[in-house]
Amino acid sequence: MSSDDPLPLALSGERFTAHYRIRADNTPAARARAHEICLEQTVEFPDALIPNAAIRQQIVGTPDRPVAAGDGAWDVAIHYPIEAAGGELTQFLNVLFGNVALQPGVRLMDIDLPDPLVVRLTGPRFGIAGLRRLLQVPERPLLCTALKPMGLSSRALAQLAYRLALGGIDLIKDDHGLADQPFSPFHDRVPRCAQAVARANRETGRRCLYLPNVTAPAPVVRARAHTAREAGAGGLLICPGLTGFDTLRALSADANLGLPILSHPAFVGGLALSPDTGLAPGMLYGRLNRLAGADAAIFPHLGGRFAFSTTDCRDIAAGCADAMAGLAPIFPVPAGGMTLARVRELRDFYGRDCMLLIGGDLHALEPGEDLVQRCRRFVALAAG
Amino acid sequence: MSSDDPLPLALSGERFTAHYRIRADNTPAARARAHEICLEQTVEFPDALIPNAAIRQQIVGTPDRPVAAGDGAWDVAIHYPIEAAGGELTQFLNVLFGNVALQPGVRLMDIDLPDPLVVRLTGPRFGIAGLRRLLQVPERPLLCTALKPMGLSSRALAQLAYRLALGGIDLIKDDHGLADQPFSPFHDRVPRCAQAVARANRETGRRCLYLPNVTAPAPVVRARAHTAREAGAGGLLICPGLTGFDTLRALSADANLGLPILSHPAFVGGLALSPDTGLAPGMLYGRLNRLAGADAAIFPHLGGRFAFSTTDCRDIAAGCADAMAGLAPIFPVPAGGMTLARVRELRDFYGRDCMLLIGGDLHALEPGEDLVQRCRRFVALAAG
Numbered sequence: 130m131s132s133d134d135p136l137p138l139a140l141s142g143e144r145f146t147a148h149y150r151i152r153a154d155n156t157p158a159a160r161a162r163a164h165e166i167c168l169e170q171t172v173e174f175p176d177a178l179i180p181n182a183a184i185r186q187q188i189v190g191t192p193d194r195p196v197a198a199g200d201g202a203w204d205v206a207i208h209y210p211i212e213a214a215g216g217e218l219t220q221f222l223n224v225l226f227g228n229v230a231l232q233p234g235v236r237l238m239d240i241d242l243p244d245p246l247v248v249r250l251t252g253p254r255f256g257i258a259g260l261r262r263l264l265q266v267p268e269r270p271l272l273c274t275a276l277k278p279m280g281l282s283s284r285a286l287a288q289l290a291y292r293l294a295l296g297g298i299d300l301i302k303d304d305h306g307l308a309d310q311p312f313s314p315f316h317d318r319v320p321r322c323a324q325a326v327a328r329a330n331r332e333t334g335r336r337c338l339y340l341p342n343v344t345a346p347a348p349v350v351r352a353r354a355h356t357a358r359e360a361g362a363g364g365l366l367i368c369p370g371l372t373g374f375d376t377l378r379a380l381s382a383d384a385n386l387g388l389p390i391l392s393h394p395a396f397v398g399g400l401a402l403s404p405d406t407g408l409a410p411g412m413l414y415g416r417l418n419r420l421a422g423a424d425a426a427i428f429p430h431l432g433g434r435f436a437f438s439t440t441d442c443r444d445i446a447a448g449c450a451d452a453m454a455g456l457a458p459i460f461p462v463p464a465g466g467m468t469l470a471r472v473r474e475l476r477d478f479y480g481r482d483c484m485l486l487i488g489g490d491l492h493a494l495e496p497g498e499d500l501v502q503r504c505r506r507f508v509a510l511a512a513g
Numbered sequence: 514m515s516s517d518d519p520l521p522l523a524l525s526g527e528r529f530t531a532h533y534r535i536r537a538d539n540t541p542a543a544r545a546r547a548h549e550i551c552l553e554q555t556v557e558f559p560d561a562l563i564p565n566a567a568i569r570q571q572i573v574g575t576p577d578r579p580v581a582a583g584d585g586a587w588d589v590a591i592h593y594p595i596e597a598a599g600g601e602l603t604q605f606l607n608v609l610f611g612n613v614a615l616q617p618g619v620r621l622m623d624i625d626l627p628d629p630l631v632v633r634l635t636g637p638r639f640g641i642a643g644l645r646r647l648l649q650v651p652e653r654p655l656l657c658t659a660l661k662p663m664g665l666s667s668r669a670l671a672q673l674a675y676r677l678a679l680g681g682i683d684l685i686k687d688d689h690g691l692a693d694q695p696f697s698p699f700h701d702r703v704p705r706c707a708q709a710v711a712r713a714n715r716e717t718g719r720r721c722l723y724l725p726n727v728t729a730p731a732p733v734v735r736a737r738a739h740t741a742r743e744a745g746a747g748g749l750l751i752c753p754g755l756t757g758f759d760t761l762r763a764l765s766a767d768a769n770l771g772l773p774i775l776s777h778p779a780f781v782g783g784l785a786l787s788p789d790t791g792l793a794p795g796m797l798y799g800r801l802n803r804l805a806g807a808d809a810a811i812f813p814h815l816g817g818r819f820a821f822s823t824t825d826c827r828d829i830a831a832g833c834a835d836a837m838a839g840l841a842p843i844f845p846v847p848a849g850g851m852t853l854a855r856v857r858e859l860r861d862f863y864g865r866d867c868m869l870l871i872g873g874d875l876h877a878l879e880p881g882e883d884l885v886q887r888c889r890r891f892v893a894l895a896a897g
Contacts, residue, residue, distance in 0.1 A: 400781075
């Protein structure tokens, strides 16, 4: 390694930008921290040892001046050469947050991309407009529920799917805990549930979609997704925290599949919990799912069994749907113990372009009410 | 869904155990919280709505009595039926920590498995003994370094690999930021570096291994790993936080590949940072990598650029190497800004069965010293 070894390729000069919130005692410390991040996320080498000027000038991230954000926090934008990401989502995420994920006092707040195609990302295949067209539901919030609980037979789950579809639910997903267990194996459950929903659709004239869970071992995800499509599934559910975000991207980009995808935050969601580390909720649940090609992103709405604040939820909704380098907006899916009693509040909070996911509470029947009737009440509340 | 729908299959009764640390104000609250986790991680359904007794008795997790751990923390063990994991690592992780990852005040500390085969995991292919045999280094700590910085040409990286191997390094990995960028594309870099290390091995008579980074988009990881093996790579580097842990498992289980695997904590490492959420370091870095089949696990040693404490580092070492359901022990790889000056301290802390990873500091040459000589000093310090 000699100092006269130039960069073998001239870089484009195009950059993408990561917005971090860092902790520092004062302006010089914030600047020093920003410089460390520029090195850590690219060359991972002490500045003095960088072997040539071309690498220092073209590869290492370049920071804007940190801006005080109060309480010892500073916001800093760092610009990275698009070539550092090598056109791969895995390495793009690695540049944005690979090593600094391990450091307290650095949080990835947001990103800017000149064009997602510079990192070879095409984003959501359907998004809000595409899903509305598919379902022929032009106006009101979409309604989603989950087949559960784990332990029911495929036959029982299919009966349940039939009644939920009959009641007017738009999207019926597998609970994300339904995988390939002996009580409802994937290859048995998926055709049964798809057929049950198709039967209900013939009766109602509606276009309810069944979304099986394809969160699975790496070697079989693609095959399960294609099996699901062939069996009549109308979409897919996946947990990118368990499979990796690129598995979601690959499903979304698969033109022979062509199914809308709902993303579930299992396992990885904890990266948004601590205010000083990890990823901001809008980045993790909104931006990242959208970049990877999800058409709707589930997250815990405030006041449920989980932890998010009003600000977090607004940020997630923005991350799903605001202007973002030409990527289609996607549905935010507030969830986590939501109830019929909260539908109006959810609609007021998110507006009509959201997907409402109610699980258990659809089964908490009132006296004289059956499941189909309760679903119809959910539809009426969402439309009202 | 009717209450007379029995479980379609009789379950084995075998269980695996998750050890959580939870926050609660008092014993009844801790018990209630434990019961909620039992539901959340399995049926994800309110207790009162569980449709039949068989599901309540056989599917829902069963908690031990919570044990006070001081400062409002409680330790609780929860036992889950092995069938809930469906024999898949993705769903196994989902049962252990899928939804509760989103809840503050729940941390996954450790797990017990009756036998990893109950969830179809075979664990590390090489482990400590296998890697020592491969390298013919029976006693001292193994020595590892990274090819960097990003931006060097494949030719320059190969020259570097040659000199590092000549100097006596045991394992030379790609920096985890080397992916498939235009300055050193994977298909160009890997054969060059593998050949350079082979040339050095012919000269030294040693068995230095080159480990290319196969952290890559989901559809190409397997092909890159096989390309690497055919090009003469002696092992693989992967970041399961970016690819998903099952991608690591699939590489480890691939008998046609048969290469040792080094796991890097990029992106996912943040799940261990906050004391009240996420996974304990020993669980995330030790147990989980070992279950997934890594032969060595990189983590930030205390006092480097990262955040871990003495206790964290001891827990990681234990998670890598203590008795665990018959799985081979693996190498802990303390890293993150380590230097030659700290080799003795690292050896004292971890004992001889560790892998020492020094990156930048190997290039911080002293007057009159060249890279080969500095590597030899590293070897002497580790052996001394």
